[in-house]
Amino acid sequence: MLHAMKTLVTLALALLFGTSWFGARSVRGDVEWETNLDEAFVAAGESGRPLLIVFR
Amino acid sequence: MRGVDLGRTPFDFDLTFAALLMHPDGHVYHRYGARDARSADRWLDEASFADTLRAALDAHDAYGLDPHPPAPRPRRVIEEIPAFRKRDKGQCIHCHSVFPAFYEEARDAGAWTEDARWVYPPPSRIGLDLARDDQTRITRVAAGSSASAAGLVAGDRLLRVGDAAVRTVSDLSQALHDASPAAQGLRVAFERGGEERTVSLALADGWKRGTPREFAWRPFKWGFTPAPGFGGTALTDAERAAAGIALDAFAVRVTYLVTWGDNARYGRAAASVGLREGDVLLAADGKRDFDSEAHFHAWWRLTRKPGDTVPVEVRRGEATLTLEITVLP
Numbered sequence: 001m002l003h004a005m006k007t008l009v010t011l012a013l014a015l016l017f018g019t020s021w022f023g024a025r026s027v028r029g030d031v032e033w034e035t036n037l038d039e040a041f042v043a044a045g046e047s048g049r050p051l052l053i054v055f056r
Numbered sequence: 057m058r059g060v061d062l063g064r065t066p067f068d069f070d071l072t073f074a075a076l077l078m079h080p081d082g083h084v085y086h087r088y089g090a091r092d093a094r095s096a097d098r099w100l101d102e103a104s105f106a107d108t109l110r111a112a113l114d115a116h117d118a119y120g121l122d123p124h125p126p127a128p129r130p131r132r133v134i135e136e137i138p139a140f141r142k143r144d145k146g147q148c149i150h151c152h153s154v155f156p157a158f159y160e161e162a163r164d165a166g167a168w169t170e171d172a173r174w175v176y177p178p179p180s181r182i183g184l185d186l187a188r189d190d191q192t193r194i195t196r197v198a199a200g201s202s203a204s205a206a207g208l209v210a211g212d213r214l215l216r217v218g219d220a221a222v223r224t225v226s227d228l229s230q231a232l233h234d235a236s237p238a239a240q241g242l243r244v245a246f247e248r249g250g251e252e253r254t255v256s257l258a259l260a261d262g263w264k265r266g267t268p269r270e271f272a273w274r275p276f277k278w279g280f281t282p283a284p285g286f287g288g289t290a291l292t293d294a295e296r297a298a299a300g301i302a303l304d305a306f307a308v309r310v311t312y313l314v315t316w317g318d319n320a321r322y323g324r325a326a327a328s329v330g331l332r333e334g335d336v337l338l339a340a341d342g343k344r345d346f347d348s349e350a351h352f353h354a355w356w357r358l359t360r361k362p363g364d365t366v367p368v369e370v371r372r373g374e375a376t377l378t379l380e381i382t383v384l385p
Contacts, residue, residue, distance in 0.1 A: 037060055044080040050116040052109070053065060053076045055057075055151055 057149040063129030068176040068229065069154035070274045073100060077112035081125035085115040087226035092178045093270050093347075099225045103189045111223050137161050156279030171237035173358070174264045175276065176229045181266060182242070182257060184208070184228075191224045194246075202263070206255040208246065215252065216245040237264040268355035269347060277350070280357035282383045284340075285322025286313045286331060287349060299336065299371060306346040308337045310370070321384050329379045331370065338376070339369040 037053070044051045057069075064082055067074045067089075074089040088108050090099040134140050134149055139160030155175060162168040179186055183201020187193040192213040197204045214222045217231035235242060242257040271277055288311040293303055301307045310333055314323030337352070338344065346352040360366060362385040367378050 037065070041064075041080045048120075050085065050112060051076070051078050051080055052112075053078065055065075055067060055074045055076075056072060 057134050057151055057154060059133055059135075062132045062134060062154060064131075068226070068233075069151045070175070070276050071151065072096060074151075074226070075105075077109065077115075079116065079119055079123070079125070081123065082128070083119065083123070083125050084230075085112040085119070086221070086223045087230055088224050090176075090178075090225040090229055091273060092180070093273055096273070099188065099191065101188045104191050104224065107190070108223050115221065139164060152275035155274075155276040159276070159279055169237075171262075171264050173276075173280070174266050174271075175233060175274075177232040177264060177266060178270065179225060179228055180270070181232060181263070182259075186214075186225055186228075191228075192222060202242075202257045202259060206244065206257045208244070208255065209248075211248070213247040214244065215247055216243075218243055232264075235259075235264075237262075239263075268358050269351055271358060272348060272351040272354040274354075277354045277357055281319065281322075282357065282360055282362055282385070283314070283319045283322045284353065284356045284381070285319060285324070285326040286310050287353065288312065288337065290349060291336065301336075301338075301371070306338065306344050306352070307371075308349045308352065310335045310337060325384050326368075326379075326381050329381055330377070331368065331379055331381070332372070335370040335372050335377075337368065337370055341366050 040051060040053070065076055065078075067076060067087065068091075071089050071091055075087065076084055077086045077088070078084040086108050088105055092098050134154055134157055135144050137157045140149075140153065140157035159168065159172075162172065180198070183198035183203035184194055185196040185198075187195050190213075192215070194203075194208060194210050194212045194214065196210055197208050214228065216222055217228060218235070220227060220231040220234070222228050222231065231242075239259050241259055243254060244257050245252060245254045247253070288308045291299070291301065291307040291309055295301075295309075296303055296305070296307060299307075310331065313327050313331065313333065314320055340346075340352065340356065343355070346355065356366075360383050362383050364383040366381045366383060368381055369376065369378050371377075
């Protein structure tokens with residue numbers, strides 16, 4: 001859990017330097033990216049994981 | 057924002073950074089990212105962000121035992137809003153394009169209300185200020201405010217507003233945004249000395265309406281009319297010294313009068329009474345305490361009405377002139 005959280009924090013901070021909006025999902029500490037928001041919702045629904053969505 | 061379902065991921069579209077932590081069924085656990093008149097990053101903080109992520113993971117674990125997804129909303133994307141479509145050039149659509157599209161759509165349909173301007177009220181609207189690194193902790197309660205009347209004090213920790221869990225300023229702002237302008241009160245759960253308590257926060261008529269100063273940072277303000285029809289840049293310290301203007305005084309050199317687009321009539325009205333590029337704006341309607349050009353614009357666009365006459369004081373060379381601009385519809 002802690003590793004997953006650290007990864008999410010790292011990911012979220014990295015998003016500050018992104019170029020648009022992203023969807024992302026976390027899979028037990030490993031983070032998968034989805035740059036299509038609709039697909040991110042589908043993937044999160046299938047995995048049962050929460051979504052972190054950053055708009056900037 | 058092209059292709060983003062606005063109903064599924066509502067947030068404060070004026071922000072430059074907004075994070076939603078949510079279940080794929082649409083239930084939002086927490087939000088992160090907010091802003092106020094003090095600075096763009098006033099509420100962005102690594103420690104509180106990490107806490108919020110941790111809280112969202114815990115909330116996700118608990119949510120599985122009692123899922124309560126929000127009612128589904130029809131899919132809605134900005135490029136299908138007619139008011140926006142006419143401006144869509146097929147390029148990247150910025151988040152801050154959303155509120156003006158909603159505004160123009162409602163205005164054109166005759167459904168616009170004054171209260172609808174005041175999106176995502178800040179904590180100060182109910183009299184609260186919060187800690188940056190722990191955004192549940194109250195650091196100040198304004199005298200005479202709703203929060204003060206309800207008995208909240210510095211050191212209390214917010215838990216919920218209505219049914220919404222509050223972990224961040226963004227959570228609180230969303231709860232205030234979702235509350236009706238006609239609401240008479242808000243139920244606030246908080247923690248004091250390890251004990252959970254609940255109070256009802258009384259809301260006065262018009263509670264959703266804020267101030268131009270508070271609104272000045274929002275790109276949303278640029279969409280409102282009537283507009284002054286001109287703008288410019290603040291004088292530098294050297295320019296102020298040379299002109300004999302106090303360093304802390306409001307002074308903006310007019311660098312443009314609007315001669316293009318939908319607002320050209322306002323620029324022509326300003327020009328018709330003699331305003332010129334190069335003039336230095338010092339006051340409007342006797343008001344000199346503008347923090348910035350943005351604050352001046354927010355004030356004009358939120359408080360001036362068609363038919364008003366606004367005396368504008370400008371410096372031109374050694375002379376100080378007062379020009380009376382008639383506000384057009």
